[in-house]
Amino acid sequence: MTHRRLWFSGFAVLLILIAIAFAIVWRPAIDEIREGSAPQVDAAQIARGYELAQLGNCESCHTAENGAAYAGGRKMETPFGAIYAVNITPDRAHGIGAWGPDAFARSMRDGVSRDGTHLYPAFPYTHFTKLTDSDMSALYAYLRSVPAVAESAPENELPFPFNIRALMAGWNLLFLDKDQITPVQGEDDDWNRGRYLVEGLAHCGACHTPRNAVGAEKSAAFLAGAEINGWYAPPLAGAEAGPWNTEQMEAYLANGFSRAHGAAAGPMGETVGNLAQAPRADITAMATYVASLTEGAAEELAAIDNGVPEDMDAAHTLWTGACADCHRNPVRDQGGALNPSYGVPLSTGAAVRSSKPINTLRTIAGGIDAYRDVGGPYMPAFEDSLTSAQIADLARYVRARFSDQAPWEDLQERAQDILGQVDPDENREGDAQ
Amino acid sequence: MSITIDVNGTQHEVEGDPSMPLLYALRDQIGLRGAKFGCGLGQCGACTVIVDGRAVYSCLMPISALEGRAVTTTEGLLEDGEPGKVHRAFIEEQAAQCGYCIAGMVMRAQHLLERNPDPTDDQILDGMQTNLCRCGTHAAIIRAVKRAARS
Numbered sequence: 133m134t135h136r137r138l139w140f141s142g143f144a145v146l147l148i149l150i151a152i153a154f155a156i157v158w159r160p161a162i163d164e165i166r167e168g169s170a171p172q173v174d175a176a177q178i179a180r181g182y183e184l185a186q187l188g189n190c191e192s193c194h195t196a197e198n199g200a201a202y203a204g205g206r207k208m209e210t211p212f213g214a215i216y217a218v219n220i221t222p223d224r225a226h227g228i229g230a231w232g233p234d235a236f237a238r239s240m241r242d243g244v245s246r247d248g249t250h251l252y253p254a255f256p257y258t259h260f261t262k263l264t265d266s267d268m269s270a271l272y273a274y275l276r277s278v279p280a281v282a283e284s285a286p287e288n289e290l291p292f293p294f295n296i297r298a299l300m301a302g303w304n305l306l307f308l309d310k311d312q313i314t315p316v317q318g319e320d321d322d323w324n325r326g327r328y329l330v331e332g333l334a335h336c337g338a339c340h341t342p343r344n345a346v347g348a349e350k351s352a353a354f355l356a357g358a359e360i361n362g363w364y365a366p367p368l369a370g371a372e373a374g375p376w377n378t379e380q381m382e383a384y385l386a387n388g389f390s391r392a393h394g395a396a397a398g399p400m401g402e403t404v405g406n407l408a409q410a411p412r413a414d415i416t417a418m419a420t421y422v423a424s425l426t427e428g429a430a431e432e433l434a435a436i437d438n439g440v441p442e443d444m445d446a447a448h449t450l451w452t453g454a455c456a457d458c459h460r461n462p463v464r465d466q467g468g469a470l471n472p473s474y475g476v477p478l479s480t481g482a483a484v485r486s487s488k489p490i491n492t493l494r495t496i497a498g499g500i501d502a503y504r505d506v507g508g509p510y511m512p513a514f515e516d517s518l519t520s521a522q523i524a525d526l527a528r529y530v531r532a533r534f535s536d537q538a539p540w541e542d543l544q545e546r547a548q549d550i551l552g553q554v555d556p557d558e559n560r561e562g563d564a565q
Numbered sequence: 566m567s568i569t570i571d572v573n574g575t576q577h578e579v580e581g582d583p584s585m586p587l588l589y590a591l592r593d594q595i596g597l598r599g600a601k602f603g604c605g606l607g608q609c610g611a612c613t614v615i616v617d618g619r620a621v622y623s624c625l626m627p628i629s630a631l632e633g634r635a636v637t638t639t640e641g642l643l644e645d646g647e648p649g650k651v652h653r654a655f656i657e658e659q660a661a662q663c664g665y666c667i668a669g670m671v672m673r674a675q676h677l678l679e680r681n682p683d684p685t686d687d688q689i690l691d692g693m694q695t696n697l698c699r700c701g702t703h704a705a706i707i708r709a710v711k712r713a714a715r716s
Contacts, residue, residue: 198687446629452584453627458606472606499607504694512607516619517626 157301159248162238164230170222171233173273181274184267186409188260188333190275192402193217196285203227203281208254209361212347213290215254223280236272237265243304250300252288253307253347261310262332307348326421329414336422339365339399355425362550363398364488369425374482375433376426381419386412388508391474392433394481395509397495401502408506435477437461438533447529450522454514455530479534489540492527493547520547568628572597573641583629588612590628591638599639599668603697610696613669613676614638620676620695639668642675651675654713655706662700670696674710683714 185191194217196205203226204219222229228236228246235246243257244250251257263271293299313331315324330336341349342358350356357367367373374393376384384390388404396404407415440448458472478484483491499513514523524543531540568579570587572595579590591597591614600623603611607622614623615637642649648656651671661667670693677684677692684692689710698706 198691449584449629450627452582453586453629454625457625510608512622512625514625517616517621518630522630 156305157250157298159238159242159244159250161248162232162235162246164224164246165232167224170276173269173276177270177273178277179274181270181272181277183410183414184271184333185274186406187329187414188271188335189403189406190220192399192406194220200279200281200283202275202278203283204285205283207286210254210347212294213288215252215288215290216285217255218285219281219283220275221278221281222276223282226282226284227280228275229280233269233272236275237268240268240271241310243300243308250297250304252297252300253303256335256338258308258349259332259335259338261308262313262328264312267333303346303348307346320420322417322420323424325414326417326419329418330421334418336368340368355422359488359490361399362490363400363494364486364490365400366482366486366491368422372487373426374485376423378416378419378423381423382416385415385419388503391476392480394476394483395500395511397483397500397502397509397511398491398498401500401509404508405502405506433480436479436534436536437477438536441529441532444525444529444532447525450518450526451529454518455526458511477534478530484530484535485537487537489527489531489543489546490550492530493523493543493550496523496526497547497550515551520544520551523547523551568632570595570628570631570636571634572636573638574635579628581628584627586624587614587616587626587628587631587636588623591623591636597638597640600672601665601668603665603669608697609666609669610673611666611669613672613696615672615676618676618679620673637672637675639671642671650716651678651709651713654716655709658705658709658712660702660705660709662698662702666696666698666700670698670706674706674713677710678714684710686711 191201193206193208194202194204196203199205200221202219202221204217206217208215208217219227221227224230231239231246238244239246239251240257240260240263242261243253243255288295313328316327319327337349337355339360340355340358342353342356344350353370355368355373356370357372358365368376376393380390380392384393384396385404385407387408388396388401395401459478460471461477483495486492495511496518497513497515500509500511501513503509518526521544524547527543527547528539531537566581566583568583570577570579570590572591577590577595579585579594581590581594588600588602591600592602600614601611602624603609605624607625610622612622612624613620615621616626616631617634639652642651644650651674655661655667655671655674660670673693673696677689681688681692686707689707693703693706693710
C-alpha cells in the first residue's frame, strides 16, 4: 500500500467516525408551533396533568425561592457545577410556549431541547422517558394551562468540559434506558402502578439512588440511599433500608409523618407538599411498591433511650433547655401523656439512626418548616441560637442516647459546613429545600 | 450555679440551673418583662429576642449557651428611655391589639431591618412569618414594619 493510499483510507475512516459522531450527537430542531395553535385539550386532561405534575414534583425544581410557579431559576448544585432549572411556563420567548407536544415529549424522553441541544440529566429525563403517551399528553396540557411568566433562569455555572452539551449524547448512549416499564406478572395492580410511578414520573431514584463518577444513577444500587443537595436521601431498598410497611409509607408520603418513622424534612418535606395534592390511589400504589423493597423487615422499631451519656454534661444541659420540652420521653417523664412531638421517640427517626449525620445536623440547624401553609410536622430552627459546636454536641448526644449505632465522625466540621451554607433568611421560608 | 449574661449592654449574674431558658432569666431574675411566654415550644415567637444580631426564641435558649454572647431585648431598643424607631412605628400604626405578641414582633422586625433596611412586601411577609398574632393584627404589623423601614 502506498503512502498515498494509506493516507486516503485513514481519511476515509476519519470521515466515517465524524459521520457516526454527528449522527449520535445531532438532533434536529423541532419547529415552533404557531401562536394559538396548541392542541385543544379538555379540562379533564388538564386536571389529570395537574395530578401528574404533583407526583412528578415538577414545581419544586422549576420554581425559584419566592419565585413564580414553574418559571425556573432554582439552583441545583451538582458535583460538576451549578445548574439552574429553566422556565417551563407557556411563555413563548422564555418558557416552552412555542413547544408542540412532540418537542415536549422528546425533551422528556430523550433529554433533547426543542432546538436540538442536549439537556443535562439533572433534569431526570432518564425517569420521565418511562411515561406513557397519555400521561405525557396530560402533563403537556397542564403545563400549557399555567400562567406564562416572562423570566429566564440564570446561565448554568458549569466549567469546561461539562459546559459542552453535546457530550450528553455519549452519556445517553451509556445510561439512557428508554425501555418502557412492563407489568410484572404475579404482582398486583397497585404494585405495578407504584413501580411505574416510582421509577418513572416520581423519579425517587434521582435522590435516593447513588450516582457514579459521571452522575448516572447506579442501577445495581437502586434506591440504596445517596447524599444530594446537602441532605442524605435515606436507603429505601437494600440492607440499610429502614423497615417500612405500606400503611406507614402511605401516611408518610401523604402527610409527611409516620408514627413509626417520624417526619419528612428537607427536600422530602417539599416533595410531600406536592404528593399530598396527588390522588390517594397513586400514593397507595407508590407506597405498596416501595414498602415491598424492604419486605420481611416491617416490624416496629423498639424505642431506644440509653440514658444521659457520660461526659456529655454540656450537651445534656443544651438538650434539657432546648430540646427536651418537645422530645422528652412521654412514658417515663410524663406519665404516658403525649409530648408535643406526639410521643414519637427520637430513636424512630431515620435521621438519628442513619449512617450519616447530615440530616440530624440540618434538622437541628434549619428545623422543619415545610408544612407551615398546609399543617404538619414542625420544628423550630436552632441555627440562629446555637453555634456549630453546640449543634455538633447535640447531634453527638442524641446519637449516643437515642440509637444503638456507632458515633458519627467529623460532626464539628460538617456542622460548620451546614451553618456556613444555610442562609438563615433563605432557610426560614422552609425547605429545602 | 451562676452564669453571667450580657443583656442590652449590661452584665447580669443569673442564678439557677444552666439549662434554664433565657426567657425565665430575663423575666424572673433580670426583671425585663418585655419578652413573653407564649407556647414554650418555639412556635409562636412571643419570646423573640436578638442574640448576637440574630432573632431567637428565648424560651428554647438555655442560659448555658449564652457565655460571651450579647442579648438585646425590646427594652434595649429604647432611645433615652423613649420608644425607639421600631416601637414608634408600631405605636403610630396602632399595631397592638392585646399586645402579647408585640415585643416579639418588634424584635423580629428589628432583626429583619438590621439585615435588610428596605425590604419588599414579600420579604416582610417572609421575615415576619415565624411570629404569630392571635388577635389577627398582621395587616397593621406589616404596615408598622414598612413605616419603620421608611423612617
